[in-house]
Amino acid sequence: MAKLRVESFEELIRDTRWWVSPPEIDLDHLRDKHNLPEAGTGKWIFQEAKYRKWQESGKSKLLWLRGGPGTGKTMLAKHVAAEFLKECDNSSRGIKLAFHFVSPELSTEKISADQAEPPQLNLAGVASDLLYCLLRQDRNLFDGCKAELAMQGARFFTNPCSLWKVLRKAVQDCQTDDVYIFMDGIDGLEESLCKELIERIRGLAETSKVKIFLSSRVVPHVSNNLPRHMKIINLDANDFVKRDVEIFIKHRVNALGEWDHDLKRRVRKALRKKAEGIFLWASLAIENLACLSSGPDFETFLKRLPTKLEDIYRKMLRSLIKREGSQKVLEMIQSVALALRPLTFGELGHILAYMEEKTKTERKSSHGGASTEVQIRTEEEIKKYVQSSQGFLRATATTVSIVHNTATKYLFDEMRKDNLPILSKTELDLSVSWECFQYLHRAFGDPEKFPRRDTKWNYNRPQDPSSGRDFQEGDQREAPWEVARKDPPGAVVKWPYLRYAAESWFIHARRSIEISGDKFYDDSDRNWLRYQFFETGDVIRKPWVELCGDPKMEALVGDQAPLHIAVSLGLMPLVEKALPDLTKATNSNRSLLHLAAKFMS
Template sequence: MAQMVQMSQAVQPHRPLPQPLQISFERFRATLGVDEQAQFQHTQFEDVVSEVQRLERKQAASSRTRKIQSRIGPFLDFLERYGRALDSATQARPVPFSLVWGLVRAVLVVSSAHSQYLERLIHAIEDISDKVSLYAEYEKLLKGHVRFQAALAEVYYDTLVFLHKAKTVFSKRGLSLLWRNVWRTFDLDFRDTLRALSRHTLILDNEIALSNDTKVVDLWKGYPEARQNISRWLSPADAQDDFLRESNRRISSCGQWLLDHHLFREWCQSIDNRILWIVGPPGSGKTVLSTSIIEHIQTSRNAHELKAVAFFYCSQNSQQNRTTISILATLIAQIIAQFEDLPEVVLKSYNRSTKCARPRLSMADQPLLLITSLCGLLDEVYILIDGLDEAESPDEVLRDILALTGSTVTIRTLILSRDLPRLTRQLGSHPHSILKIKSRDTRADIDMFVTSQLSKLDFVDTELRDKMFAKLSQGADGMFLWASLLLQSLTSATSTYDAMDIISNHPVGLSLTYNAILERFKTRSRQSQRLTKRFLTWMCCAARPVGWNELTAALAVGRIEEIPFKEAMLEICSPLVEYLPDQDIFRFVHISVREFLLDVTENHSAQESDDGSSLPFREADGHSHIANVCLRYLLQAAEMETNLATDVLFPLSEYAMSFWAYHLVRSRYEPELDEMMHSYLACRRRRLSWIERQLFGEASVFPLQHLVKLQKQLCKWASAGQRERDDRLDWIRDVEQILLDVENVEEQQDFGSETDSTGRAKVTYFEKLMVIRDLSREYTMSNRLDQGERWMTEALRRKQESPQQDELSTVWLLNSLGIIYDQQQKVELAASTQEKALAIQEKHLGTSHPETIWTVNELGRMYRHLKRTPDSISMHLRALAVLETSGDDLQVAWTLNTLARAYRQLGDPVTAISRHREAIAIQEKLLGADHPHVLWATADIGRCYRDQGRFVESAQHHRICLEGRERVLGMDHHDTLWAINDLAFVVEEFDKVEARKLHQQALAGQTLLLGVSHRDTVWTRAQIEKLEAQMGRMEAG
């Protein structure tokens, strides 16, 4: 006995202290009598579920209290989380929380005889659920937060008291409930308990808010991990590296003329005119000039002022340095760098983005609003964009930059570019100044640059230097680039005579200079000329900058003995290209070099040699060459993939797989290319790998449409040959397998990881289901819905019968089947399938999880199709309430559009139009005006106007939709043909002759594309017959 006491004493100090949840439970258990504890202690969660189901069956026939399980499910989930935490901490048998399950079951049993009182009870439970369902994500996140856990424990305690009160009331009142006012009775019985619960949930909400604020600071102070996370999310371009590189080209005192210019000084000081556009021709030194501006602003900052300079260098040499999102992300990263502590607005934006499974900043994260918020924390922010004309979409970038500048007086914007008329028009409505660089402005800077460079030439004496300076100064005429090219040519001079000959015979102007350089290329050997052309072809036509390893692999395909030395390649192509050692890439010294090399005149084309060395060349020929290299490389790599000794030849595989089709559809048809394409696609494993990359590996919004469009482009390209249509270009059936493969791979990944085993961002639920949605439409258009139903049903069966079956992993297949059933017009079955999915998600994920909300929205669509319009609106509003706080604008827009369709069905076209316009505003910002989803919403507005009898306005919107689909999808697309039908249907009201022509145009296209028996073709034919009958009666009358 003494020994046991000693052991107990030895162990005692290591016993963990009771946690708040345990304390709250023991406090509640103390209020129960011995008999109650004995009555409840063996009840399990499953017993409660069984009782709910029994009660639901009983009530369904005669009561308004229906769908009890879905209504109290979130409440039970809340209790189950409490139970798991408590039972895990105590490890006792029977488990303590059995008391709670027994209490819940008892409440349901004794209340089942009083349906009206039960309805009020369930309504109260729903109110509690609305409060507590929000805490699921915080319970794990704030596990170690003592004050949060204490507040949470109070909420749990109040919930248990509420249940015990309910059981006591039902047990004591019995039949007396039938004779009293139910609502007043309930309020009196539970008033104090519910007030306590409300008070404690408010305290808990305050603790969450406080802990979030604290966590923001803690997370930032926990860098470098936090800073690295934000940096990965932004993935900014290295603008600082660009700045340093260009600064090194500048003579220190250059650019003073600009800093003294009255327009620049006005831009620095004016409150009203905070936009300055510096315009200059190619090669006038705008990029180097930008470094003077940046340096001037940085050095003139007062130590007590909060000022920031954010800049970006657009470049056609780099895809990352061209996109709008990359520009905005880079500006954000530079502004953030001004703060010692990360501003809270940044972390909130990051958290919202990652919560929506976006591993990178996107337009859905509202980067413009983030920049505006950050600038509001500073006294002044200077934004400088160099080379705007080289951006992927200059108009879009300028629109966003102008919006930023107009959003707050703390922002000043300076843009440097060539003079583009469309940019001039866009700037017209904003206060701005234009400073046009003239040759006299830069003459002094060019003279300093020439003097500096001539001093580095060892063979130049004073007299010769003066002669050279005079020639260069006069010939430059404001062109830094011309002077720089000529100075580089001088470095190859072998004597004083040779140097003077180069200067005397060097042409004036960039085009003539480039021609002279190409003439020098022709003096080299044929082998060197061919190598130079292949090299420059990649420089001109590659979809992105290629590294030296990729480039040498590309140049070696079929010519292993011709792999060049890096230094030799630079010497051969000098002075047109430069090498960036930090990135290990080559690039043109100026964008005008690429433009010149691709500017093939008819005269040049007639004289073009056929030995592969001629320059300039057609861009289509460049794409043909690269497509040939990519396909040949992929086929060779497939043959040798088991030979480890040849791994050195595979550095081009990633580029080749990503872009062979990009180059092929931009090339001229060649039988050899056609044969290689079909050989590559003939292997199903290769084909699946490539399609998966197109679906989930490339930056594309709703990528199945991109894939289908690419398939059509390849088919059109191949149609120029004699080959019959090959089924290997019909990839829809492959997408099915890819979706299953993606699911299987991700099930093996870490749950919390944002990337798969290859480091690529995981496929989000929204991405996967949007592919399924578009896939179902492709099934519909090709009359293959039965095929889609078969594979999904079979996949679901296998998943459900698997020994490792995970209920949650079946949900995406249930969602997918629901979409297919809807397309098959099996709407009741579609709705019940989505309801099954929703029940699983609410059980495992909670009511506010993004995946749950996706299904809620889908059910809203199903209910609309079933004409259950109020239920449809309710589901969409529920989804909208969650999504509008999540920052996921694309899903918000999608929800607004589906909600608008429900309002139209309800007979409220005015509200429907308003919701559609809200959605379009978001979608145009994120996707562009011609995106299919924007065009769908535009057509929907047209339908709303038609419902109101406003046929002219309706037709206008349908024409906008039709014109957009013609541009984006082409005339041979199902959606374009249906847009013609939509327009005709409205035009019938005021011009039946025009309407018949439109229907006939649609019928011709549908017959060719879909066949004579397709339902769309049949509908159009019937519509024409109906219209002709009406016209006949009108003529007869």
Template sequence: MAQSTSHVQLLNAHDQSKVQIGNNYYNDSNHDRCITDLRLTDPRDDKERIQDTKGGLLRDSYSWVLNHDNFQRWRDDPQSLLLWIKGDPGKGKTMLLCGIIDELKKERDNCLSYFFCQATEEKLSNATAVLRGLIYLLVVQQPSLIWHVREKHDHAGRSLFEDSNAWYALRGILIAILKDPALKGTVIIIDALDECVTGLPELLKFIIEQSSLTSRVKWIVSSRNWQDIEEKLGRTKQKVRLQLELNQDSISKAVDIYIGCKVKELADLKNYDKETRDAVQRHLVGNADGTFLWVALVCKDLADSKAARKRHTLSKLKSFPPGLDPLYARMIEQISISDDTDICKEILAIASVVYRPITLEELKVLVELLEEDDYNDLPQIIKACGSFLTLREGVIYFVHQSAKDFLINKASDQILPSGTAHQHYALFSRSLGALSKTLRQVNDILRDNGNVHGFIQEKYLYWLECLGLLRSMSEGVKAVHKLEALVKNAEAQQLTKLLRDARRFILSNRRPIEIAPLQAYTSALVFSPEHSLIRELFKKEEPGWMILKPRMEADWNACL
């Protein structure tokens, strides 16, 4: 297919079942499935979550970068294709990029694609996920680009994005998209390269290669001051470097604005008088050292504090040392003298080694010291873990990657005294213990007139409708095949017979139900054999408006 002919045209307005892309025709349901399979996470939602978790985005705290010579050079010079924003932890790089995204959105000609790497979440911390997120936003904004994905996805399905060759497949797809003449002027933004735990060298190589090819595509990346990132990106010729430590005046002014906002919130919450408010603001300005995160952590501690009197507030304020690491060390000291010291340290140890953020329900299983009476107090116990952790919608996150780094690298003797491997084994052991409480022998449920038998008899057709709505008919087919094999071993004759019919039913009707899930109650039933067990069980669901129904064969085709 010639790239210059890339376009999308909807055919057959009645059922909207075909899409023409270039000279090829695709089934529209496969188009939707492709988008669904491609989406691992929506970076737009990640951005909203990050902004919300960090207390909202202040334009005055990032607007300085818009007038910075290096940013304007990147924006206006067609030869400056890569802007690299680098700085130490807590300097506001992520929120800076959130602000830049909002400003670039105002320029209607821009197609924006971005991704926020987060080492604390597995699906946001690998190079393959980065490419998936970037491609997803590009094809959502410019649907004609989907054919680059569909060419491979129509043959491979979801495994295209998940198997051992996923990086290479996605890299090829994104390269093809970036070369497509139909692609609008595009800005690609990747935040926190240092938090790409898996595949960072490959991702850096990709960025270096692609960011030097065309002025139609410009790049912005951010990272900490890491030597290995410096060595690779430092060789790029068409880049503009913006180092936050070299812009201390601008950063300090932005932090001062942020402090003003946080102090106002504190004053309203704690009913500070003007003298207390001014004293808090002076102390924060004098000790922040251009670090947004330090201010956020101190203000959170003050907000959670029960100190009511002015002298108590000021005394507590002076106990916070300048700098992130000293502040983290103080938090560990406070935990060590608290009533919940052991359970807090165990929770921090668990959070430090798990590969994704865990929920409160999961934590209940994993914390050995947690009694059943403590379950309702768990949110309060999380709050007692200094300010290392934050709880959002029932999920426990580190407040910042630097907090996790500190626990592992500088406080492991207190949090992980027996080592990381021992902690992994402890979690493994407790997980097995939890499973053993609910596991049942498979033969206990795979029997005639058991739970599974009842489900197939009463809910099977409704389950197929749900599979259709979820675009998951293929997974349903595999599940029925697997279940049928298990039941054969269990020697349940009636259930085996029913599952054989259920397998034939789903194989025969998967396409109609996938395209239009409500066909489960119409064509799937009336075009099934007269003696189909599923048809007989759900005869009441056959359409009443159909007076004359087709006469079908007695049994299924032997090929099914």
């Protein structure tokens, strides 16, 4: 992309869409009371002595809110940040607020492939979120960004050094204003990145008066890198948290209107006895009880309430697989659990349609007969599927996600010995990657150039029937795929899975490279290099770059060799497959590209 010469924050957002996306949890999210803790909970922290000393200090200070999974760290941090935001909005005193929250639904495990981390788990993403918050509150701070933007262009947004340099200047330019920085979920970062992040955050406090609020689990790579003299609030075995959980239980159980008073009283008593200050445990237990609602299973579950999150998940999974149609629901759960972000209803609708078409195709292969067209699920139908997940999935007004990253860890834990289904993460990553890769070609590709004509599934027709693949040779209209290439954002409306496919296919592929090369690349099944994406021309890659959200991929616009494309994507199995082809074409294995590719592989 050309160098960016913009004069205002508004112009930057309009022209580049901020490349590294605006925070999922942004200022407006914190202003919405529905995203904050249960009414009546969390107020105790504002009277806590350590918190007040941190807030009232005239110097830079660090406060660490720590606790185990499900203890309410993120919600409490959001509660505190929202209170500061009220002060910012009222303008009664000079305050600037910056924050980075990690969604508790997304996995915090390190991904063992180059650049295959979810966007929020890298230093550039963190700095981008913090800078975005400051610029939204004070557009005058944008002047400090212009020189770096003009020099680097869109690559600025993926360059941690540049982002932190500009963020540091923005903090300095706040001058007399107090700057509060909230960082949640840093324990999800790989150890060396976590150490660097803490050093960078502490470095900001050396240039101006900055109050830092960290919330995370207690793990060595966090605790070992924090300063000794700091304020710590421990949520584990915290009496205030236990009281908040009791309030939470009371509100949630009382909301179950179909239960009589005596039943609610018994449930509240049983839950209070075993919750032990874990909000997530209480929430999952209530959801399971609500599903059972009555009968002997309810009485048994109430008497034998599991005491740990893992036990709750085991109970949920065991109950799920006993139900008719459980395999389809389980496949839906694993698709959502593996997703790099919460899925929209349209994206999940595509996944459900894909699963249904796959089942019909397998039946057709086994028994013969024609497959009928599969219809895309409506939003209401998708919500019913979510309800059938036994509590593993949660839906907002627009998206569906796994209930918590601890559920993902349980479902994919290969060391589990409970005789329940264990999901294969590597193979599923490969399957998702291949489906996303093919979906790109269904939207942008010329059907006549598909390696296998049977890849045009019925369910993949666009939402608008008038733009379907009924295009005939000699038709005077533009082909639908040509229209899509000219306006990729517009194509997303007609192809509901397109944005996720563009954002994630190469990341899922990187996460599956530990699988054997023969399995990754199969001439009869996954023949990646035969698709238009890997052709010299960029008719697929160019619209893909516009949607993928990674400006580094702009290097793949223009004519490129398949080997160069595979190297740039970091897909070593495809590098190894492309090397012999290039050797034949050039009659040489000593070119710089050969040597670089061999070194990488």
